[in-house]
Amino acid sequence: MSLExxxxxxxxxxxxxxxxxxxxxxxxxxxxxxxxxxxxxxxxIRSLGTDVLQVIAGQAESEGISQGSVTTLTWEDAQAIAQQAPSAMVVSAYLQRNAQVVYGENNTSTTVYGTDLAHPDARNTYPAQGRFFTEEELENSASVAVIAPTVQANLFSPDVDPIGKKIRIQGEIYDVIGIMEAKGSQGPQDRDDAAYIPLTTMSARMIGNNSLMGVSVNGIYVKGGDESQLEAVKFQLENILRLRHDIAQPEDDDFRIINQADILETLNTVLGLLTTLIVAIAGISLVVGGIGIANIMLVSVVERTREIGIRKALGATERTILSQFLTESIVISLAGGSIGITLGVVITFVSATAFKFPFIVSSSAVFAGFGLSTAVGLVAGVIPARNASRLDPIVALRSE
Structure with a gap:
């Protein structure tokens, strides 16, 4: 009767x-x-390594006054860390600038990295085609470049092999010797939108040696054996750099050390909080849905007052009437919940396909969906069902 x-x-x-x-x-x-x-x-983030510390250059200061763009972090610092820090497995210095890269009539703005030979190991990123530059090319400031997939797609058509082609970076000609493997995006940053040239080449041709103590760099990647050794590596880095830069406590360091594992943990925490907040906001519509069910069921009781009177006159108990209207409320809610779960899965699949992230259906959210829909039906149907079951049959039969 409820379904009918x-x-x-x-x-x-x-x-x-x-x-x-x-x-x-x-x-x-x-x-x-x-x-x-x-x-x-x-x-x-894990594909780039969570066992990596990143040392970021600060600014040189003289008697508390900043010396502009001159940094005190140098390639020599990186070499000292590689020699003196026992826990450092891989050490790689880098320079970084945004630049225009041109091939023929095509051009693209990308991030150009001046790196040393250890960069692929430090960032867990290797050439998928061709090769990385050699020690001889690094020492001689050779005009060679390794490009990442996004730069390749922006400059070259699919039927053109970039290896051996000549590109221009800020007006200088470079031979393409390799294509890096795809790493995807890290948040808003496209890790594949990059080009790599020897550190010495970038320092001499694009930036110039602007350090007080050697070849200036923007940062240094230091890779430990695993995540458990990062604190030991960080302690060694701080001591080596403070000694080299003549920094004594309580003076502030002119460098910062960033832990990739900490970034991952912080990012997961923030994303989790944001998801919880948005889910809580979306849950408000469930309250609205429950109110809608309660309202319609109350209207239904009023419309069917004579039906209720006839049933009670023929012997229907209060419990039977209560069950009928409560069942209607729960069926409406469960049907809506089932359709909602299906809709949520479809939206998730379409979004995962369109934006290329893993398709994951939260089992806890599915069970919670069924539980919430049942609870909404029960709560919303109790008062209308109770009102229906308590109607006086004589009064009900007289209603118009």
Whole structure:
């Protein structure tokens, strides 16, 4: 009888379910999309190594006055770390600038890195085609370049092999000797939108030696054996650099050390909090859906007062009437919840396919969806069902 009553008012039943569909669909899709993005970001960071410390250059100061763009972090610092820090497995210095790269009539703005030979090991990024530059090319400031896939796609058509071609970086001609493997995006940053040239070449031709103590660099990557050794590596780095830069406590360091593992942990925490917040906001629509169900059920009780009176006159108990209307409420809510879960999964799949992150359906969100839809049906249907079950049959039969 409950199903027949709902089917006879299909449009009203569908509109009643809409609030639950939107609420459950939002919770499922947002939770699953959040987990997919979190997983994608985590994989991207881990692919570059979470056992890596990044030393960032600060500014030189003289009697508390900043000396402009002159930095005190140098390639010689990196070489000293490689020799003196026992826990440092790989050490790589780098320079970084945005520059225009041109091939024929095509050009693109990208990030150009001046690196040493250890960069592929330090960043866990190796050439997929061709090769990286050699020690001889580094020492001689050779005009060679290794480009990443996004730069390749922007400069060369698919049928052209970039290896051996000549490109211009800030007007200087470079021979392309390799194509780096794809690493994807890390948050908003495209790791594949980059070009790599020897550190000595970049220092001499693009920037100039602007350090007080040697070849200026923007930063140094230091790779430990694993994440558990990073604190030991950090301690050694701080001591070596403070000695080389004549920094005594309580003076401030002219460098910063960033832990990739800490970045990953912080990012996961922030994404988790954002997902929870948005899910909580989406859950408000469930409240609206519950109110809609309660409202429609109250209207239904009023419309069917004579039916209730006839049933009670023929012997229907209060419990039977209560069960009928409560069942209608729960069926509406569960049907809406099922459609909402399906909708949430579809939205998640489409989003994962379009934006290329892992397709993950949160099982906890699915179970929570069923539980919430059942709870909404129970809560929203209790008062209307109780009102129906307590109607006086004589009064009910007299109603118009």
């Amino acid at each position: 009553a709902l089917w006879s008012n299909k449009l009203r039943s569908a509109l009643t379910m809409l609030g639950v569909i939107i609420g459950i669909g939002s919770v499922i899709s947002i939770t699953s999309i959040g987990q997919g993005i979190q997983k994608s970001t985590e994989e991207s």
